[in-house]
Amino acid sequence: MKHDPAKEQTLVVLKPDAVLRGVSGEIITRFEKVGLKIVAMRMLDVTKELAEKHYPVSREEWVRMMGEKTLENYEKYGISAKERHGTEDTLELGKMIREWLIEYMQESPVIAMVLEGPHACELVRKMLGHTLPLLAAPGTIRGDYAYDSSYLANKSARAIKNLVHASGTVEEAMYEIPLWFDKSHIFSYTRVEEKVMQE
16 A cells, blocks of 8 residues: 555554543644544553554564663663663563553553544654653643653553553554554545645
8 A cells, every 4th residue: 555645644542541631632632723634533441452462572673662761761860670670681671661551551441543644643743742751842742731751650660651652653553553443444534624735
């Protein structure tokens, strides 16, 4: 399938903390106001099977990167990963964080969406801000609605509560969307902004 940047699609999941804090509507509104089109949406309880597929252990580079970030954070605060978790191996630390993510996604229902629009993947990530809410700039979704840090999360042996998951790349979106939605649940229609942008 040929990629069309004008009609790019991305998966967005409002995580348990967004739902439990009652900020889902405000987050969705921000995506709509910028012109992104909701082409699929549902609320669901995430099964362990879905969470494991969404965060596959086979993505070793991603798993190791999470471990590296954790190790860097521990060093910054003078914490020994070896003492706390029994290892300094970035892959093992990453696998531990993956398990926390899987547990986190099952804490409450989530709201999953497919958003469509020009450069949707990049635009959504820009709107969300840094994945560590403490580092997210004011004006971004995480900067405005969250404050969690890797220090707080690691101290409590849990995932960082950063409100929203969004596909990092077009390739990632193409893998993730079919996990969450059947093709028959993704709609096609034209928003006013699309007509304006074409004139």
